[in-house]
Amino acid sequence: xxxxxxxPVVFALLSIGVIAGGAAxxxxxxxxxxxxxxxxxxxxxxxxFVLLGAETIAAFQVLIYVGAxxxxxxxxVMFTKFSDxxxxxxxxxxxxxxxxxxxxxxxxxxxxxxxxxxxxPRPGGGDLPALATSVFTDFAFPFEIASVLLLAxxxxxxxxxxxxxxxxAAMRRRR
Amino acid sequence: MTVPLGAYVAVSxxxxxxxxxxxxxxxxxxxxxxxxxxxxxxxxxxxxxxxRKYGSIDERGSVFVVFVFVVAAAEVAVGxxxxxxxxxxxPEVNVDEIHQMKG
Amino acid sequence: MPVGPFGIDPFIWAPLRxxxxxxxxxxxxxxxALLQIYLERKIQAIIQDRLGPYHVGPFGLLQTFADALKLxxxxxxxxxxxxxxxxxxxxxxxxxxxxxSWVVLPFARDIVGTDLDIGLLYLTTLGxxxxxxxxxxxxxxxxxxxxxxxxxxxGQLISYEIPxxxxxxxxxxxVGSLSMIDITRSQPGPFVNVLVLPFSFVIxxxxxxxxxxxxxxxxxxxxxxxxxxxxxxxxxxxxxxxxALSEYGNVTVVCGIITTLWFGGWQGPGVDxxxxxxxxxxxxxxxxxxxxxxxxxxxxxxxxxxxxMSFCWKGLIPMALVNIxxxxxxxxxxxxxxxxxxxxxxxxxxxxxxxxxxxxxRRLATLRARARASTAxxxxxxx
Numbered sequence: 001x002x003x004x005x006x007x008p009v010v011f012a013l014l015s016i017g018v019i020a021g022g023a024a025x026x027x028x029x030x031x032x033x034x035x036x037x038x039x040x041x042x043x044x045x046x047x048x049f050v051l052l053g054a055e056t057i058a059a060f061q062v063l064i065y066v067g068a069x070x071x072x073x074x075x076x077v078m079f080t081k082f083s084d085x086x087x088x089x090x091x092x093x094x095x096x097x098x099x100x101x102x103x104x105x106x107x108x109x110x111x112x113x114x115x116x117x118x119x120x121p122r123p124g125g126g127d128l129p130a131l132a133t134s135v136f137t138d139f140a141f142p143f144e145i146a147s148v149l150l151l152a153x154x155x156x157x158x159x160x161x162x163x164x165x166x167x168x169a170a171m172r173r174r175r
Numbered sequence: 176m177t178v179p180l181g182a183y184v185a186v187s188x189x190x191x192x193x194x195x196x197x198x199x200x201x202x203x204x205x206x207x208x209x210x211x212x213x214x215x216x217x218x219x220x221x222x223x224x225x226x227r228k229y230g231s232i233d234e235r236g237s238v239f240v241v242f243v244f245v246v247a248a249a250e251v252a253v254g255x256x257x258x259x260x261x262x263x264x265x266p267e268v269n270v271d272e273i274h275q276m277k278g
Numbered sequence: 279m280p281v282g283p284f285g286i287d288p289f290i291w292a293p294l295r296x297x298x299x300x301x302x303x304x305x306x307x308x309x310x311a312l313l314q315i316y317l318e319r320k321i322q323a324i325i326q327d328r329l330g331p332y333h334v335g336p337f338g339l340l341q342t343f344a345d346a347l348k349l350x351x352x353x354x355x356x357x358x359x360x361x362x363x364x365x366x367x368x369x370x371x372x373x374x375x376x377x378x379s380w381v382v383l384p385f386a387r388d389i390v391g392t393d394l395d396i397g398l399l400y401l402t403t404l405g406x407x408x409x410x411x412x413x414x415x416x417x418x419x420x421x422x423x424x425x426x427x428x429x430x431x432x433g434q435l436i437s438y439e440i441p442x443x444x445x446x447x448x449x450x451x452x453v454g455s456l457s458m459i460d461i462t463r464s465q466p467g468p469f470v471n472v473l474v475l476p477f478s479f480v481i482x483x484x485x486x487x488x489x490x491x492x493x494x495x496x497x498x499x500x501x502x503x504x505x506x507x508x509x510x511x512x513x514x515x516x517x518x519x520x521x522a523l524s525e526y527g528n529v530t531v532v533c534g535i536i537t538t539l540w541f542g543g544w545q546g547p548g549v550d551x552x553x554x555x556x557x558x559x560x561x562x563x564x565x566x567x568x569x570x571x572x573x574x575x576x577x578x579x580x581x582x583x584x585x586x587m588s589f590c591w592k593g594l595i596p597m598a599l600v601n602i603x604x605x606x607x608x609x610x611x612x613x614x615x616x617x618x619x620x621x622x623x624x625x626x627x628x629x630x631x632x633x634x635x636x637x638x639x640r641r642l643a644t645l646r647a648r649a650r651a652s653t654a655x656x657x658x659x660x661x
Binding site: 008011015018019022023025026031034035038042045048049051052053054056057060061064065068069072073075076077079080095097098099101102105106109110113114115127131134135138139142146147149150152153154156157158160161 | 177178179181182183184185186187188189190192193194195196197199200201203205206208209210212213216219220223224226227235237238240241242244245246247248249250251252253255256257258259260262263266
């Protein structure tokens with residue numbers, strides 16, 4: 001007897017978590033609950049990455065999505081009071097179009113994806129060395145550009161949300 | 176018994192279209208941002224799964240996931256900044272109501 | 279039939295090992311919290327020339343047991359306006375990442391939950407998850423003080439994560455591995471990493487104080503301004519889980535990381551002969567740092583929130599970046615020896631410590647000038 005049955009079971013649980021969490025983000029009207037369930041979806045997704053043998057990506061996933069992006073979105077939720085109301089999802093003009101569009105594309109894609117029947121091979125010894133080698137050799141230039149993008153985003157976010165301090169503005173005028 | 180590649184891709188596709196439906200139907204700007212994050216994440220899963228099958232020696236697919244992370248972080252920071260500064264001008268996060276720029 | 283460790287069938291051993299590991303981690307967390315609360319009170323009492331707890335048991339040793347019993351037997355109070363299951367989930371969200379961090383802490387040569395090859399990344403990842411629980415706690419409490427505490431905490435933890443990770447990167451650069459076991463093995467005998475990378479140790483220690491909400495960075499729960507910050511609405515064992523277990527557990531984890539990365543982990547005299555001695559050395563080193571943290575708490579006053587943020591973004595992060603650039607360049611230029619890196623790092627430490635008075639003086643001067651400029655017209659108008 002071996003542990004072979006564990007992987008499909010874990011995969012099934014994780015995929016239920018991912019899909020249910022994602023659906024709840026779209027369907028729930030309580031926005032804080034949606035944000036927390038989004039974090040749950042991201043965690044289940046990290047579990048899937050571990051199943052695929054990409055532990056480093058899983059760690060980045062939790063670090064960036066759960067630790068940073070969810071918290072940022074919660075910040076946004078707390079700073080903006082709103083009443084999404086019951087009309088948020090139903091009875092609006094885009095809903096039928098959205099349903100038709102999504103169904104028309106999603107069902108063929110989901111069916112098509114099952115043509116990939118072979119099991120993914122598991123690499124030995126983790127994905128960290130290979131990933132690091134790729135990032136810092138073949139993809140060194142995109143990596144630098146990505147860092148410039150992050151810097152630009154940071155400066156842009158600060159510039160957009162900066163409120164002029166009235167006291168400082170008065171000081172500047174006096175000078 | 177192992178999980179076939181198609182199962183991962185199917186989960187990824189389903190999550191992507193859930194996010195897509197959310198972007199199309201929800202009116203709250205913050206929720207739209209969340210749904211975009213879901214779509215990006217679904218793409219990540221597909222990338223990692225295919226990287227396992229076709230490039231497990233140099234992890235090229237996973238490298239692309241790292242760049243998606245960078246873009247997602249930048250996007251959420253700037254997106255929230257835009258939402259907050261729009262909210263400051265007029266306390267409203269319903270994207271249907273933000274139309275002052277309309278000619 | 280395959281035979282695993284101790285002659286047990288691996289099919290039984292795998293879940294058994296999991297249960298043993300979780301049980302041991304829980305045991306250590308619970309007892310560590312009891313011991314650390316006692317130490318905290320006793321050390322502060324000694325520094326402030328008081329007696330501290332001394333009624334219950336010899337030297338008051340059983341005081342924290344009594345407190346824990348009181349917390350467990352307390353009524354479960356929940357304000358009506360709190361946010362349902364968020365309020366209940368928040369303590370778990372803070373507690374679970376802390377407990378999971380214990381998996382990769384190496385207590386001795388073979389006594390480690392699992393030797394992940396991304397151990398360091400795993401630890402930072404779990405450290406970043408704590409923020410979520412704190413923000414949720416602040417939001418769910420439906421209380422101004424709790425919300426402000428939660429938001430402050432999120433800002434502080436996310437900001438201080440950056441210098442923390444940058445400090446870890448320099449260690450990973452020098453050691454060439456992220457596995458906690460490899461990092462420990464790379465510093466045999468007296469040549470521990472702190473001699474090579476003292477500056478990244480200083481940065482990590484400062485940001486670890488902020489990450490674990492210790493004074494002088496305990497703004498999220500600043501009693502004098504925010505009642506108890508994000509903990510305001512919590513009582514009984516929920517409060518106990520959040521504050522006592524999670525905070526002290528996080529302190530232990532952080533001190534364990536410091537010990538492993540910079541102070542040789544379980545290595546010490548006599549470890550080669552008796553491997554179990556490693557547990558003793560590791561624990562002693564960890565508790566030495568915990569005592570230093572308590573000493574700092576009794577010594578330094580609390581920062582203001584803008585000081586906290588500007589210290590991180592204008593002080594720690596640039597210095598950490600300079601440190602990484604220096605270490606990486608020197609590691610590339612001199613691949614065989616660590617001496618240039620050590621020299622550069624010690625110079626950086628000296629510059630950092632010597633620079634603080636100058637920066638402070640300039641800041642004070644500008645503050646005074648601003649105060650003079652803003653009060654001067656008012657004074658003129660009055661006279």
